[in-house]
Amino acid sequence: MDPAENRRHPRVNVDLFADWGRSPECEYYDKVTSLSMSGCFLATRHELNRSEEIYLRLSSDVSGAVTLKGVVRYQLKTMEGAPPTGAGIEFTNVSNDSEIKLQKMVNSYLQPS
Numbered sequence: 001m002d003p004a005e006n007r008r009h010p011r012v013n014v015d016l017f018a019d020w021g022r023s024p025e026c027e028y029y030d031k032v033t034s035l036s037m038s039g040c041f042l043a044t045r046h047e048l049n050r051s052e053e054i055y056l057r058l059s060s061d062v063s064g065a066v067t068l069k070g071v072v073r074y075q076l077k078t079m080e081g082a083p084p085t086g087a088g089i090e091f092t093n094v095s096n097d098s099e100i101k102l103q104k105m106v107n108s109y110l111q112p113s
Helices: 096-110
Strands: 012-021 028-035 039-043 053-060 064-077 084-092
Touching: 012 039, 012 096, 028 053, 028 096, 039 064, 053 084, 053 096, 064 096
Parallel strands: none
Antiparallel strands: 012 028, 012 053, 028 039, 039 084, 053 064, 064 084
């Protein structure tokens, strides 16, 4: 079964840098390569554990900055023993204001350039 079939919202390919971390201070800086209203893929070499909570701060010219809390759903590794290449994050407890900003961000990638 294709994992995309289980998604609540369609994902768009993006090229966004994000501050993120295990606390709201967001001590790391990596790239988000896909985004939806319910989650994202964070391209990172940092080890993350399934069900671990993290914070992400995304920003774009269209929507401004949005800070989100998320849960790690999986970590991707290209082969056993190799460093991770990223993690699938599901957003949790998204406020109405954050949802509006996130929708603007997603929509901006749906628009033809």
